[in-house]
């Protein structure tokens with residue numbers, strides 16, 4: 408318990424009459440303010456006060472409180488207790504709604520794996536390529552050692568508060584039904600141990616959390632005991648002899664309309680210098696670039712590779728939605744499978760699932 412020094416004069420007054428209010432102490436010139444009076448009185452009552460002979464409160468010009476000012480209630484807040492309680496509450500909130508930045512995935516074998524990073528299915532939207540989505544999805548389900556990470560915008564997710572009412576009306580289903588559809592899709596991946604993690608995007612995730620205080624997509628991942636990143640995420644893929652570092656996000660900052668990897672490179676240079684792969688969604692376009700990075704560090708033995716793979720993944724929303732065609736190309740499909748070699752430090756990628764199976768040897 409932390410003891411608090413309070414002036415002798417206050418001690419004397421309270422010893423004589425422990426009911427003396429903070430306001431009264433202030434009027435008597437014993438304390439610098441009513442609030443301090445209430446606080447010191449609280450310390451006195453709780454046995455936390457120590458008499459300090461050398462503590463004098465400077466005389467202040469006081470005024471008579473007007474009649475309408477009622478005396479405040481006694482001090483009910485104990486700062487030490489409040490801070491300890493706040494810390495406990497903060498831990499409870501973090502348990503209920505964990506915000507994570509990193510996680511590890513262990514692959515304790517010597518076989519290569521592939522991960523499809525997929526963003527922007529926009530399930531429930533009018534412009535989603537459902538047949539193509541289903542085809543890809545079934546291939547993933549039936550390909551051993553091919554895993555799946557969602558990079559946000561799993562549903563169309565336009566809520567009633569969205570300013571463009573046409574966008575709301577164009578949805579094939581209400582948002583709660585879209586969430587149910589997404590759950591059915593993810594259930595199949597999860598039940599085959601193919602779903603590794605999720606990352607929040609605007610549609611559904613962020614908007615739902617901002618409007619209704621809970622992101623149901625995050626809730627799905629939590630209830631499935633799977634990691635979920637509310638913002639950027641940094642994961643390690645660990646094999647027996649190799650570890651790969653992957654930075655992922657729905658979107659990194661610094662997008663360029665000319666260079667689809669500007670944001671990824673910025674993230675690599677400013678936040679994730681050890682990354683082997685930096686991948687994001689959001690932009691509904693596709694691009695992969697394998698470039699040299701930190702070659703001085705590599706030559707000095709500080710990095711396992713002098714390459715970083717920068718990836719922009721596409722969308723299943725490939726129809727001519729009105730917002731996009733006003734000034735942009737329509738969305739492009741493009742969810743490459745990234746192949747991780749368990750023995751040599753090497754990442755490669757392919758755009759077709761038949762090639763993925765070849766590289767995986769299945």
Ligand SMILES: [Fe+2]
Pocket residue numbers: 526527560610689691722
């Ligand atoms: Fe999207």
